[in-house]
Amino acid sequence: MNRKLNLWPARLDLLQSLSGLALVVFVWCHMFFESSILLGKDAMLWVTKMFEGEHFFGEPYPLLVSAIAGIIFLLVALHAILALRKFPSSYRQYHRFHLHMNGLHHSDTTLWYLQVITGFLLFFLASTHLYTVLVQPDNIGPYASSDRIWSGRFWIMYALLLLSAHLHAGAGAYRLAMKWGPASLTGSKAARHKLKTAMWCIIGFFLILGAASLATYMKLGYDHRDHIGERYMPSSHQVQQE
Amino acid sequence: MNNIPLAEEHRMLQIQILRHNPSALLCDSDKGSHLQTFEVEEALGMTLFIALNEIREEQDPSLQFDFVCRAGICGSCGMIINGRPGLACRTLTKDLPDVIVLAPLPGFELIGDLSVNTGKWMRGMSEHLETWVHNQELEEINIDVIEERMEPRLAEQIYELERCIECGCCIAACGTTQMREEFVGAAGLNQIARFRLDPRDKRSDADYYELIGNDAGVFGCMTLLGCEDMCPKNLPLATQIAFLRRRMAMTTG
Amino acid sequence: MQIIYTDVLVIGGGLAGQRAAIGAKRRGHDTIVLSLVPAKRSHSAAAQGGMQASLANCLGGAGDNEDIHFQDTVRGSDWGADQEVVRMFTHAAPKAIRELAAWGVPWSRVERGDHEITVDGEKQTISENEAAHGLITGRNFGGTQKWRACYVSDGTGHAMLYTMSNRAIAEGIPVHERMEAVALIHDEGRCSGAIVRNLMTGEILAYVAKATCIATGGFGRIYRASTNAIINEGMGAAIALETGRATLSNMEAVQFHPTGIFPSGILVTEGCRGDGGLLLDANGHRFMPDYEPKKKELASRDVVSRRMEQHIAAGQGVKSRFGEHLWLDIRLLGREHIDRNLREVKEICQYFLGIDPAKELIPVRPAQHYSMGGVRTNPNGESQGLRGLFAVGEAACWDIHGFNRLGGNSVAETVVAGMIVGESIADFCDSADGSINVSTALVEKFARKQTQQLANFTLASGTENAFDLTRQMQETMTSKVGIFRHGDQLQEAVNTLQNLLLRSRNINLRSATRGPNPELVAAYRLPRMLKLAQCVALGALQRTESRGAHYRDDYPQRNDLEWMQRTLAVWSEAKDELPTLSYEPLSIMRMELPPGWRGYGAKDYIEHPESALRRQEIDRIIATMPDADRHAHQAALMPFLDKLPPHLRPLNQRLSKF
Numbered sequence A: 001m002n003r004k005l006n007l008w009p010a011r012l013d014l015l016q017s018l019s020g021l022a023l024v025v026f027v028w029c030h031m032f033f034e035s036s037i038l039l040g041k042d043a044m045l046w047v048t049k050m051f052e053g054e055h056f057f058g059e060p061y062p063l064l065v066s067a068i069a070g071i072i073f074l075l076v077a078l079h080a081i082l083a084l085r086k087f088p089s090s091y092r093q094y095h096r097f098h099l100h101m102n103g104l105h106h107s108d109t110t111l112w113y114l115q116v117i118t119g120f121l122l123f124f125l126a127s128t129h130l131y132t133v134l135v136q137p138d139n140i141g142p143y144a145s146s147d148r149i150w151s152g153r154f155w156i157m158y159a160l161l162l163l164s165a166h167l168h169a170g171a172g173a174y175r176l177a178m179k180w181g182p183a184s185l186t187g188s189k190a191a192r193h194k195l196k197t198a199m200w201c202i203i204g205f206f207l208i209l210g211a212a213s214l215a216t217y218m219k220l221g222y223d224h225r226d227h228i229g230e231r232y233m234p235s236s237h238q239v240q241q242e
Numbered sequence B: 001m002n003n004i005p006l007a008e009e010h011r012m013l014q015i016q017i018l019r020h021n022p023s024a025l026l027c028d029s030d031k032g033s034h035l036q037t038f039e040v041e042e043a044l045g046m047t048l049f050i051a052l053n054e055i056r057e058e059q060d061p062s063l064q065f066d067f068v069c070r071a072g073i074c075g076s077c078g079m080i081i082n083g084r085p086g087l088a089c090r091t092l093t094k095d096l097p098d099v100i101v102l103a104p105l106p107g108f109e110l111i112g113d114l115s116v117n118t119g120k121w122m123r124g125m126s127e128h129l130e131t132w133v134h135n136q137e138l139e140e141i142n143i144d145v146i147e148e149r150m151e152p153r154l155a156e157q158i159y160e161l162e163r164c165i166e167c168g169c170c171i172a173a174c175g176t177t178q179m180r181e182e183f184v185g186a187a188g189l190n191q192i193a194r195f196r197l198d199p200r201d202k203r204s205d206a207d208y209y210e211l212i213g214n215d216a217g218v219f220g221c222m223t224l225l226g227c228e229d230m231c232p233k234n235l236p237l238a239t240q241i242a243f244l245r246r247r248m249a250m251t252t253g
Numbered sequence C: 001m002q003i004i005y006t007d008v009l010v011i012g013g014g015l016a017g018q019r020a021a022i023g024a025k026r027r028g029h030d031t032i033v034l035s036l037v038p039a040k041r042s043h044s045a046a047a048q049g050g051m052q053a054s055l056a057n058c059l060g061g062a063g064d065n066e067d068i069h070f071q072d073t074v075r076g077s078d079w080g081a082d083q084e085v086v087r088m089f090t091h092a093a094p095k096a097i098r099e100l101a102a103w104g105v106p107w108s109r110v111e112r113g114d115h116e117i118t119v120d121g122e123k124q125t126i127s128e129n130e131a132a133h134g135l136i137t138g139r140n141f142g143g144t145q146k147w148r149a150c151y152v153s154d155g156t157g158h159a160m161l162y163t164m165s166n167r168a169i170a171e172g173i174p175v176h177e178r179m180e181a182v183a184l185i186h187d188e189g190r191c192s193g194a195i196v197r198n199l200m201t202g203e204i205l206a207y208v209a210k211a212t213c214i215a216t217g218g219f220g221r222i223y224r225a226s227t228n229a230i231i232n233e234g235m236g237a238a239i240a241l242e243t244g245r246a247t248l249s250n251m252e253a254v255q256f257h258p259t260g261i262f263p264s265g266i267l268v269t270e271g272c273r274g275d276g277g278l279l280l281d282a283n284g285h286r287f288m289p290d291y292e293p294k295k296k297e298l299a300s301r302d303v304v305s306r307r308m309e310q311h312i313a314a315g316q317g318v319k320s321r322f323g324e325h326l327w328l329d330i331r332l333l334g335r336e337h338i339d340r341n342l343r344e345v346k347e348i349c350q351y352f353l354g355i356d357p358a359k360e361l362i363p364v365r366p367a368q369h370y371s372m373g374g375v376r377t378n379p380n381g382e383s384q385g386l387r388g389l390f391a392v393g394e395a396a397c398w399d400i401h402g403f404n405r406l407g408g409n410s411v412a413e414t415v416v417a418g419m420i421v422g423e424s425i426a427d428f429c430d431s432a433d434g435s436i437n438v439s440t441a442l443v444e445k446f447a448r449k450q451t452q453q454l455a456n457f458t459l460a461s462g463t464e465n466a467f468d469l470t471r472q473m474q475e476t477m478t479s480k481v482g483i484f485r486h487g488d489q490l491q492e493a494v495n496t497l498q499n500l501l502l503r504s505r506n507i508n509l510r511s512a513t514r515g516p517n518p519e520l521v522a523a524y525r526l527p528r529m530l531k532l533a534q535c536v537a538l539g540a541l542q543r544t545e546s547r548g549a550h551y552r553d554d555y556p557q558r559n560d561l562e563w564m565q566r567t568l569a570v571w572s573e574a575k576d577e578l579p580t581l582s583y584e585p586l587s588i589m590r591m592e593l594p595p596g597w598r599g600y601g602a603k604d605y606i607e608h609p610e611s612a613l614r615r616q617e618i619d620r621i622i623a624t625m626p627d628a629d630r631h632a633h634q635a636a637l638m639p640f641l642d643k644l645p646p647h648l649r650p651l652n653q654r655l656s657k658f
Ligand SMILES: Cc1cc2nc3c(=O)[nH]c(=O)nc-3n(C[C@H](O)[C@H](O)[C@H](O)COP(=O)(O)OP(=O)(O)OC[C@H]3O[C@@H](n4cnc5c(N)ncnc54)[C@H](O)[C@@H]3O)c2cc1C
Pocket: C011, C012, C013, C014, C015, C016, C017, C034, C035, C036, C037, C039, C042, C043, C044, C045, C046, C047, C048, C049, C050, C051, C052, C157, C179, C180, C181, C182, C215, C216, C217, C218, C227, C228, C229, C231, C232, C234, C235, C236, C267, C369, C370, C392, C393, C394, C395, C407, C408, C409, C410, C411, C412, C414
């Protein structure tokens, strides 16, 4: 049959989920790279260098980092615009949802609301963070980051970002599974229960990982507070210089 | 027989009911919507059906609510029971605390007190989604000859989705329908899933896309899952909605 | 006042009403359906067991056909049924089910290969034929020789009603929900619509129609204990009665079910006893062996019901706040058995009683279940007293059930009769008789009367409480016109009802709201229900025999000699306090199956001499046609096909061709 279906609703829905998925994957990977500081300053530096392409090209191109940040920024923007369609769009809607949620005491409904709030926060926090990375791609590294976090007092923002990003990402991943199938395929309550437990475990894991890294950065930043701006030299270099 | 109860010692229940009579606004002196408390002595095996009737017969004859089958099969008596939607006729008071708050299902036209017009909503949904078998040849079916065969398993699967009693609990349990009136809700999507499964219905996915391929349809669902958790018939709503979402996202026209 | 004009007005949105509406609409007549509740909430949805139709697909149904279904139905009715109509019914039932299958009902299907079944507590293995795989299957039901009850898992009525309602929506038939017909508009023996009350606003409006059809279901709620929905108050039959023209018939024929959950009346299946469950009294004593040493709990439905009531009357019932009851004990069956074979019972116990039947006792008491009587109609569904009025479904006495309905024959009747009556309504509208000439003055006269009546309730300086009187009526019916009937008690019931009817004219309302006022509704329905109750009680008092579900312990025999008669009731004048009863003889000499022993139950009945005569005549006729097939035999004994609409006349195809 030859007729015009409006396929945009399907595309937009798919795009919303795909952008969300991409972001989740990114954020989770990012956590491992970023927590390399736990393995020591050298490890962190190595990762930084990797992103700047030094391991491949022999010298660093911080612009690469800017490029990644730019792409991620666009992704966030796309996702945010699509997801914004789902926000309560008037006071009436907001009010009705609130009434509904407060009476219902239903965890998945509350979880969605949490996503709305954290999404809203991420809108600012993630943008700020990405902006920082975008304009100062070369300002990443064991000391540079630590200085920013401690002396630049970015830790407050990071703590918030950490919390909202992971609640949002964890809940988002669970929602994706329920929304598109894998978990809802079996239709069994047990599968859903397992998935939800997994979600909380993952969120917990990343929050602990992130908190530990943040604490490490803060400690480093505190110790390094008198030498702001000084860059970290890999320990191998240091040995050679001595 | 040790388990035959002889003497009965019972709680005094406080039943708080959200009263509101929209049609009375025109004539009678109306107090707007307010919570009214009734006291009822609990009895063995008391359901909200029994309690509400007792209130109506003995305390307030003007109290409005809907019961038809009082056996959990007709879907008339959906209401908000301590915050959650459920069928009042099969809710035992012994499973509830001393204070029971009852309110009409939100998202439907209020007729009065606990009575809402779910029927009108459901009929509208049926008309909109065309919830009947579409088959060009239906006009000429020959009912004198042996019927078309169907796999026993498939018949069962269709029945599993057909069990919806249009009670409206999933609509009241869904934050999306609470915010957006045009959303067809889990009940509507489940119906589409039912007919899609039925080989007697000759509609294609593109046909279904025209009905639910938008934000008032399957793409409007935000996977809040209240529907699935509060459906008194335990229909596999999340599975069905996910299934339709995949199908509709893959439809090309 | 708003007047709505239509060709056909169907009062009732259950299976019967909607099927009739579809028939009329398809013939090009504007049709409107009225219903107290959304159509899909009608009580047809409650039927779980099945729908009888002789498809003969499954192994247990092999060899089944219209003839056997006919015999089962007539025997079941204790020869009270109209045999021509039973023939029409059994002939069209397979067509009805096939139509529903095409429309979307997911009938359970035959699965090829081995299945394990339980017969008399013993496991057996049966093997379904390859050839039947995927065709509509059937299950075993009481009083039938074949497995004939087609079903949809445990929700037959639900699935049928939803498909039917969806079909009606597809046909564009409007259902005016929450509308109650409160009177029929009629003049000189011609019905021309109804006065209707909007239950949401209290507004009175009129529907003027060429043909009006009553499909309002049963009237179980005149009893306290009933398996029926609470909307089954019989208003359709009552407003027909109030015309003073239309007749109701066999109102005393009321069916009871032994195990309604107490006090709600929700049904628990006979399977509980079939599998070995016991009935206990207040002392935990198993009493059935005292009364029925042989069959004990497994005596037939009506016998068990009677014994239970007898035992309660003897003071052995369990007392509770809601009255007396007995216990059903299935603990001895064990949890595993209950979880697997009695899942539904388990769920009902869980949701409605909050008990675990594997550990606790289930309170039960027999409850009213089905009303065989109703608006008396011709085989085409038209009322015998009022032209332009039709009736269909449980509200009608089309008369395939006589004095006892077989399980599964009721939903079958709704759709089969719906198919037939829909056509005859259309024929009527097309005929010269169909046109109406109704003056608005007439319509307004009827409307004014209703408005006046309602206003009287709110003004009345009365002293009576509508809910109290209703309860007294229900109590009277359950205790005195129940399972076990006796002349003295029936007389008392008639007196009490008479008194209640007088008192009901003196009702005082506590709430004067004119809109949606539940107390007002109870007030205006009560006198009508009392009139129906009176038809039941008086009919039972006068029928001095026991037939089918009507059991008189002072006249325990079926008496064909005096009672091959159908009771007809009219309420001639509004001021009357009792209905006027008359009797319509059932002609044995025209029967295809003359009265005899049912094959179960009591064997002693008083035979009518014509029964033997007719049997001889039948043998003689059959003997003259040695080469004829069963259809020709049947046609020679009692032709009926001409009474069916032409498209329902062809023979039904089956796997095996006989
Ligand atoms: C618990 C239970 C189980 C049963 N199981 C079976 C079974 O397994 N097999 C079987 O064959 N039968 C069974 N029956 C019987 C069967 O379900 C009914 O007899 C049949 O469904 C009646 O259908 P109906 O269309 O005549 O009426 P209903 O379905 O009762 O419909 C009546 C309609 O009339 C409307 N109405 C009533 N009064 C008015 C008024 N004044 N104005 C406007 N509208 C009005 C109502 O709103 C409703 O829509 C069972 C019955 C019960 C109670």
